[in-house]
Amino acid sequence: MQTRSAEQTPCTVMNAPEPQWLARRLNHYYRDRVRDTWGGVHILRGRIPQSSDICLMSNDYLALSKEPSILEAQARTLMEQGMGMLMSGSFLLNGSSPHRDFEMRLARFMHAEDGVLCQSGYAANTGLLQCIADEQTPVYLDVLAHMSLWQGVRSAGAKAISFYHNDADHLQRQVLKYGPGVIVVDSVYSTNGSVCPLRDIVAVGSALGCILVVDESHSLGTHGEQGEGLVASLGLADKVHFRTASLAKAFAGRAGFITCSARFMEYFKCESHPAIFSSTLLPHEIAGLDATLSIIQKDAWRRERLHACSNYLRVHLNELGYNVQAGNAQIISLEPGPEPKLIQLRDALEAGGVFGAPFFPPATSKNRTLMRFSLNCGLSDGELKRIIEVCDSIRDEVKLNEWPSTRRRRSDAVDAIHSPHPAAEACKVTAAG
Ligand SMILES: Cc1ncc(COP(=O)(O)O)c(C=O)c1O
Numbered sequence: 001m002q003t004r005s006a007e008q009t010p011c012t013v014m015n016a017p018e019p020q021w022l023a024r025r026l027n028h029y030y031r032d033r034v035r036d037t038w039g040g041v042h043i044l045r046g047r048i049p050q051s052s053d054i055c056l057m058s059n060d061y062l063a064l065s066k067e068p069s070i071l072e073a074q075a076r077t078l079m080e081q082g083m084g085m086l087m088s089g090s091f092l093l094n095g096s097s098p099h100r101d102f103e104m105r106l107a108r109f110m111h112a113e114d115g116v117l118c119q120s121g122y123a124a125n126t127g128l129l130q131c132i133a134d135e136q137t138p139v140y141l142d143v144l145a146h147m148s149l150w151q152g153v154r155s156a157g158a159k160a161i162s163f164y165h166n167d168a169d170h171l172q173r174q175v176l177k178y179g180p181g182v183i184v185v186d187s188v189y190s191t192n193g194s195v196c197p198l199r200d201i202v203a204v205g206s207a208l209g210c211i212l213v214v215d216e217s218h219s220l221g222t223h224g225e226q227g228e229g230l231v232a233s234l235g236l237a238d239k240v241h242f243r244t245a246s247l248a249k250a251f252a253g254r255a256g257f258i259t260c261s262a263r264f265m266e267y268f269k270c271e272s273h274p275a276i277f278s279s280t281l282l283p284h285e286i287a288g289l290d291a292t293l294s295i296i297q298k299d300a301w302r303r304e305r306l307h308a309c310s311n312y313l314r315v316h317l318n319e320l321g322y323n324v325q326a327g328n329a330q331i332i333s334l335e336p337g338p339e340p341k342l343i344q345l346r347d348a349l350e351a352g353g354v355f356g357a358p359f360f361p362p363a364t365s366k367n368r369t370l371m372r373f374s375l376n377c378g379l380s381d382g383e384l385k386r387i388i389e390v391c392d393s394i395r396d397e398v399k400l401n402e403w404p405s406t407r408r409r410r411s412d413a414v415d416a417i418h419s420p421h422p423a424a425e426a427c428k429v430t431a432a433g
Contacts, residue, residue, distance in 0.1 A: 062303070081284070098287070113260070124244040128152060131272050144192070146217070147363070155273075185198075188327075223303075244259075251292050255281055334356075335369070337368075339366075349371065356373045
């Protein structure tokens with residue numbers, strides 16, 4: 001009997017017809033966004049990077065994604081245990097396991113009593129807010145807080161109240177007006193690399209009886225003597241109730257984490273929907289994260305090099321006239337204006353072999369799109385120089401002088417960010433001063 005190859009098989013693939021209300025949503029995307037706003041040029045489809053190009057899209061800050069000892073630990077565990085038990089993490093409450101051992105190890109590293117591993121930073125943030133807030137709870141979020149935190153407020157049915165970016169005085173006014181609740185900030189903001197004034201925020205929260213949640217996704221591993229994060233390194237671990245983190249940044253894995261009390265750990269595993277209704281991490285992922293933590297603790301040179309790279313780029317970009325004053329961490333963003341300007345900047349950078357991550361709505365507001373550079377400690381001096389040379393050479397082409405961010409810098413205007421994250425639109429945000 002003759003067999004048919006896949007290509008010879010007659011195609012019977014058909015989609016069910018779209019009802020009009022779904023078609024309207026898709027049309028909005030293809031017509032209003034792709035055709036009208038982006039001029040038919042997809043904002044995420046630039047040139048494909050080649051091996052000689054410099055890629056600044058990955059959040060592998062400590063250049064660990066190909067570290068042999070981590071890959072070996074993962075491969076060994078995979079061969080020994082396969083995929084392990086495919087089930088919810090809630091079932092891991094009983095007895096000891098490498099999973100539970102690692103939760104304790106990571107918690108202690110961050111100066112916390114206990115902790116919970118989650119499938120991602122997104123699951124950690126949504127699961128946590130769902131478990132600590134309800135319809136009665138005011139949740140105060142910095143306007144630049146990560147989308148997953150806004151989503152958590154939404155899933156809790158809680159009231160989102162925004163406060164101006166990094167503005168502890170505004171936060172205080174908001175809490176005095178709406179009452180004690182949950183305060184939510186990022187330690188380092190993922191869009192522009194700005195660092196949270198944690199001491200001031202914690203002082204407001206502690207004085208006014210609030211719960212504090214700090215997302216340390218962009219400071220865990222990169223900040224602190226051993227990479228323990230900003231909260232612990234500032235001596236605030238006993239004042240912040242919960243720290244969350246994506247382990248898909250400096251930890252170069254696929255997971256999330258929450259620091260908490262031992263009492264809360266058990267409650268979370270039995271109450272949080274992402275913990276109960278979504279399967280947990282696999283054994284080789286835990287083994288990889290365990291090996292990663294050992295390297296993060298001992299390789300201080302990675303953090304030093306990372307911060308040296310950030311300082312070098314920030315100083316030189318600033319000298320070239322780019323407004324990079326908002327941040328001082330390993331994320332550096334150029335702010336060209338609305339989306340067509342971002343596409344123009346993307347093309348100019350990519351022609352010079354520099355690839356950043358375009359950020360646009362819903363990750364930014366409409367007129368403040370960003371080209372984000374995520375730096376890593378593996379960048380060579382030659383690569384850093386090349387980034388600066390390219391950013392220098394494209395200034396006229398991208399009309400740097402006319403960017404709103406450049407005008408703000410020229411007029412010495414305070415770079416304040418007051419408008420809520422577009423993600424906030426989905427919540428019932430109260431942003432009144
Ligand atoms: C601050 C912050 N929190 C949470 C997340 C979500 O992390 P993950 O990618 O692990 O879901 C991210 C990643 O985009 C982030 O930048």
